[in-house]
Amino acid sequence: MSRRRSLGPKKKLALLLSAATVAGGGAFVMATTSNASPPAATTRSAANSTVCQGLATALGNNERFIAGQRANPDAQSEARIANREAVIAQIKVQQEASGCAVGESAQGSQPAQPEQPAPSQPAAGGQEGQAGQDGQAGQDGQAGGGAAAGERVCNGSTVTLSGEAGAPAASSNQFPAGTRLKVTNLDNNKSTTVEVTSVSGSCVLLNDAAFEQVREPGKFLIRRAVIEKVG
Secondary structure: OOOOOOOOHHHHHHHHHHHHHHHHHHHHHHHHHHOOOOOOOOOEOOOOOHHHHHHHHHHHHHHHHHHHHHHOOOOOHHHHHHHHHHHHHHHHHHHHHOOEOOOOOOOOOOOOOOOOOOOOOOOHHHOOOOOOOOOOOOHHHOOHHHOOOOOEEOOOOOEEEOOOOOOOOEEOOOOOOOOEEEEEEOOOOEEEEEEEEEOOOOOOEEOHHHHHHHOOOOOOEEOOEEEEEOO
């Protein structure tokens, strides 16, 4: 018959202290892990993110338009500026949501043109769609509005969004209101035909609804675009 060896009081106490030490250490490790601060979010910029570049370009185009209106105002400039400031505020919200540097502004989608002399009188009726309101000359030195229907225009321009809501539409500094433009994204072969309804700081800016029709998921800039005047 086997004998069961019993532990003495001192050994029992030693075992209990060891178990408590191990449990306490584990709890300390768990508490330390749970209280660790999460890694800081990295803010992206236009230099390393296509999304941020598109938003920065959209913001820059609107800022350039506002500067042009302030430099050469007419009867409708105040209303146009207020509208574009609201658009800029929305773009900044999108920058923050996308992890981009808020307020970062990039160069417009086409090279800057030499400043033109201010017109002696504002355009009739103060129409926002009047080409050249922001003092920009057309591509290749002529107004884009003079292009024939079916002709490709704004060669080499990238296309981004204006941040404006509403039905699909475009804004331009080269085509008057009522001009119809077809924009094709060569990276996904999607196209949209829109009407110019206002002035911008670029050859063509698409509003949110129009841009959604041709965009690639997660991108705010179309690098390879074909723009055609269709009417």
